[in-house]
Amino acid sequence: xxxxxxxxxxxxxxxxxxxxxxxxxxxxxxxxxxxxxxxxxxxxxxxxxxxxxxxxxxxxxxxxxxxxxxxxxxxxxxxxxxxxxxxxxxxxxxxxxxxxxxxxxxxxxxxxxxxxxxxxxxxxxxxxxxxxxxxxxxxxxxxxxxxxxxxxxxxxxxxxxxxxxxxxxxxxxxxxxxxxxxxxxxxxxxx
Amino acid sequence: xxxxxxxxxxxxxxxxxxxxxxxxxxxxxxxxxxxxxxxxxxxxxxxxxxxxxxxxxxxxxxxxxxxxxxxxxxxxxxxxxxxxxxxxxxxxxxxxxxxxxxxxxxxxxxxxxxxxxxxxxxxxxxxxxxxxxxxxxxxxxxxxxxxxxxxxxxxxxxxxxxxxxxxxxxxxxxxxxxxxxxxxxxxxxxxxxxxxxxxxxxxxxxxxxxxxxxxxxxxxxxxxxxxxxxxxxxxxxxxxxxxxxxxxxxxxxxxxxxxxxxxxxxxxxxxxxxxxxxxxxxxxxxxxxxxxxxxxxxxxxxxxxxxxxxxxxxxxxxxxxxxxxxxxxxxxxxxxxxxxxxxxxxxxxxxxxxxxxxxxxxxxxxxxxxxxxxxxxxxxxxxxxxxxxxxxxxxxxxxxxxxxxxxxxxxxxxxxxxxxxxxxxxxxxxxxxxxxxxxxxxxxxxxxxxxxxxxxxxxxxxxxxxxxxxxxxxxxxxxxxxxxxxxxxxxxxxxxxxxxxxxxxxxxxxxxxxxxxxxxxxxxxxxxxxxxxx
Numbered sequence: 001x002x003x004x005x006x007x008x009x010x011x012x013x014x015x016x017x018x019x020x021x022x023x024x025x026x027x028x029x030x031x032x033x034x035x036x037x038x039x040x041x042x043x044x045x046x047x048x049x050x051x052x053x054x055x056x057x058x059x060x061x062x063x064x065x066x067x068x069x070x071x072x073x074x075x076x077x078x079x080x081x082x083x084x085x086x087x088x089x090x091x092x093x094x095x096x097x098x099x100x101x102x103x104x105x106x107x108x109x110x111x112x113x114x115x116x117x118x119x120x121x122x123x124x125x126x127x128x129x130x131x132x133x134x135x136x137x138x139x140x141x142x143x144x145x146x147x148x149x150x151x152x153x154x155x156x157x158x159x160x161x162x163x164x165x166x167x168x169x170x171x172x173x174x175x176x177x178x179x180x181x182x183x184x185x186x187x188x189x190x191x
Numbered sequence: 192x193x194x195x196x197x198x199x200x201x202x203x204x205x206x207x208x209x210x211x212x213x214x215x216x217x218x219x220x221x222x223x224x225x226x227x228x229x230x231x232x233x234x235x236x237x238x239x240x241x242x243x244x245x246x247x248x249x250x251x252x253x254x255x256x257x258x259x260x261x262x263x264x265x266x267x268x269x270x271x272x273x274x275x276x277x278x279x280x281x282x283x284x285x286x287x288x289x290x291x292x293x294x295x296x297x298x299x300x301x302x303x304x305x306x307x308x309x310x311x312x313x314x315x316x317x318x319x320x321x322x323x324x325x326x327x328x329x330x331x332x333x334x335x336x337x338x339x340x341x342x343x344x345x346x347x348x349x350x351x352x353x354x355x356x357x358x359x360x361x362x363x364x365x366x367x368x369x370x371x372x373x374x375x376x377x378x379x380x381x382x383x384x385x386x387x388x389x390x391x392x393x394x395x396x397x398x399x400x401x402x403x404x405x406x407x408x409x410x411x412x413x414x415x416x417x418x419x420x421x422x423x424x425x426x427x428x429x430x431x432x433x434x435x436x437x438x439x440x441x442x443x444x445x446x447x448x449x450x451x452x453x454x455x456x457x458x459x460x461x462x463x464x465x466x467x468x469x470x471x472x473x474x475x476x477x478x479x480x481x482x483x484x485x486x487x488x489x490x491x492x493x494x495x496x497x498x499x500x501x502x503x504x505x506x507x508x509x510x511x512x513x514x515x516x517x518x519x520x521x522x523x524x525x526x527x528x529x530x531x532x533x534x535x536x537x538x539x540x541x542x543x544x545x546x547x548x549x550x551x552x553x554x555x556x557x558x559x560x561x562x563x564x565x566x567x568x569x570x571x572x573x574x575x576x577x578x579x580x581x582x583x584x585x586x587x588x589x590x591x592x593x594x595x596x597x598x599x600x601x602x603x604x605x606x607x608x609x610x611x612x613x614x615x616x617x618x619x620x621x622x623x624x625x626x627x628x629x630x631x632x633x634x635x636x637x638x639x640x641x642x643x644x645x646x647x648x649x650x651x652x653x654x655x656x657x658x659x660x661x662x663x664x665x666x667x668x669x670x671x672x673x674x675x676x677x678x679x680x681x682x683x684x685x686x687x688x689x690x691x692x693x694x695x696x697x698x699x700x701x702x703x704x705x706x707x708x709x710x711x712x713x714x715x716x717x718x719x720x721x722x723x724x725x
Contacts, residue, residue, distance in 0.1 A: 010302055010378055013377060014303070014370060017369075017370045017373060017374070017404060021366055024404065024408035025408035025411055028412025028445075029412055031441070031442060031445070032416075035435070035441060042505070044504075044505065044508075045435055045437055045438075046503070117430055121503065122505070123503070172430070174431035179424075182424075
């Protein structure tokens with residue numbers, strides 16, 4: 001009876017299909033770094049480059065236009081800290097290096113560690129915000145009851161498109177006390 | 192593997208030999224037995240998920256908290272979605288594939304019968320795990336069937352681990368089923384059954400199987416990331432650790448959008464079998480149907496972010512996903528046009544399968560239209576996460592996918608059971624269902640447009656009247672399904688009018704060449720196909 005079907009090789013096809021399954025499973029995980037890279041290049045998720053940029057070439061300051069930056073600070077749910085910026089709004093020329101101070105206070109009676117993570121809206125502006133120095137490059141240990149003034153030095157890339165007149169830089173402060181204690185200190189490692 | 196395929200040929204001299212009792216069902220490798228198991232399992236899950244829907248609608252009958260607490264309500268919306276998607280609709284289609292694909296292509300069985308047995312029998316365990324997680328302290332999954340991070344990571348209870356494993360098992364089951372379908376269709380077609388002679392149900396399932404293989408592993412990856420984020424200190428979706436919660440939505444919907452086509456493409460195949468049978472005309476535009484199905488499947492990978500317009504995407508991305516989504520209306524429109532053209536000047540009769548198929552065409556089109564409305568990025572900001580979305584996907588999934596499964600059941604029950612479904616009861620079931628499903632889902636459009644959010648146990652007073660109507664529709668629809676149960680039980684009990692080999696005058700296809708009920712083994716000698724069978 002078995003000659004009725006000209007038996008094509010099932011096992012070969014099964015191997016191929018199983019290989020596609022494994023491949024797609026791996027693809028799901030590969031999407032994580034791909035997404036990160038994509039966001040870094042396009043500013044898609046508003047994440048700024050969280051490592052120090054080279055200083056601005058003072059000659060390239062574009063004095064013909066001004067860009068407004070709005071600062072926004074928040075603490076994550078459950079973190080009893082106060083976190084604010086000294087200015088809410090700032091107008092800068094592209095290329096001009098500016099320093100803004102942020103203040104964080106630990107209102108608890110225990111030593112804690114925080115980590116501020118930046119986000120820029122619209123995301124399109126994110127690649128043009130270049131920080132030469134920022135508290136957000138490391139985590140911020142704060143002893144019980146302490147207050148720290150934390151500087152951020154930055155300039156706006158003169159290549160920023162003309163239609164971006166205003167953007168918002170938002171910092172969310174996360175509680176990293178536990179992670180720091182376990183040695184899982186997390187600083188954004190994206191280059 | 193080929194030795195497994197061989198085992199059936201030895202049975203040839205004693206054709207209907209099979210083990211009896213529970214062993215027959217536990218160890219069966221017969222595609223008809225496994226098809227029946229899948230269909231009965233999905234029927235059970237349909238009632239389980241339906242009961243949860245009625246808990247939801249009972250709570251929403253009036254504003255204020257009446258019956259359940261909000262956390263339990265959230266578990267109900269979550270479990271209702273998961274059970275209907277993974278427990279009712281997908282296994283029902285796999286059951287239909289098991290029963291019909293070998294008979295439609297003239298094969299003696301599925302290509303991988305032993306794996307077929309596995310892919311069914313791991314399913315009940317997956318659902319036992321998932322349902323029993325509701326008995327854990329803190330309750331079961333309550334983050335919606337979409338399990339967005341951080342709801343499923345930071346804010347979920349420990350039952351999440353069980354949820355993840357249950358999804359893994361369901362995924363493995365679906366993948367095995369899909370591999371089986373592909374190998375069967377590619378290797379076991381009868382001589383002369385060329386690809387472009389295959390019935391459309393076979394074609395649509397063939398394409399669906401490839402979608403399953405492409406996206407179920409991605410779902411497995413996402414739930415694994417949720418598991419490690421929650422228990423093993425990874426930060427895929429945790430912003431504090433350098434991850435991104437929006438990434439979850441990208442990964443989930445990369446699976447999720449092809450998934451919704453997995454739940455509708457086989458429906459297209461069913462309707463393409465039934466409408467020609469009862470219009471007594473060959474299907475209009477067979478080839479365009481095949482290409483349209485393939486086009487829908489291809490486009491389904493390029494539209495996922497239309498679920499995420501409100502996450503703050505750049506305008507360019509919003510526009511891309513908006514246009515891609517609208518493009519899907521073109522191949523879908525081709526299909527609807529072909530069905531209508533098939534009926535045009537046909538000699539139509541309105542037996543129960545045809546009634547459900549017609550309701551499918553009309554109501555699915557309504558769901559398609561609300562889909563186009565949702566695709567428009569600027570207005571989606573208003574519709575997002577409202578009852579308008581709920582109305583949309585219930586039109587395409589209940590009066591779409593579920594109606595097509597019912598149409599399929601009425602169409603092929605004579606072949607499965609050897610008895611005609613009780614026509615009076617079936618028509619009663621149809622009219623009760625089609626009226627109540629519209630009372631249930633149509634008014635949801637209005638409360639949605641007026642701003643009522645989905646997944647909430649309580650709502651503002653101005654939505655009270657419409658919610659009361661919707662709840663009445665829900666109970667009518669739910670209890671109407673007991674009529675369907677009665678029809679199926681009657682056929683299974685071998686009561687009623689005995690069916691002939693081809694009970695529907697205009698039906699075409701190899702499945703009608705074998706007697707009713709279909710013998711345990713069919714097409715041990717493959718038929719020779721001379722002319723296209725549509």
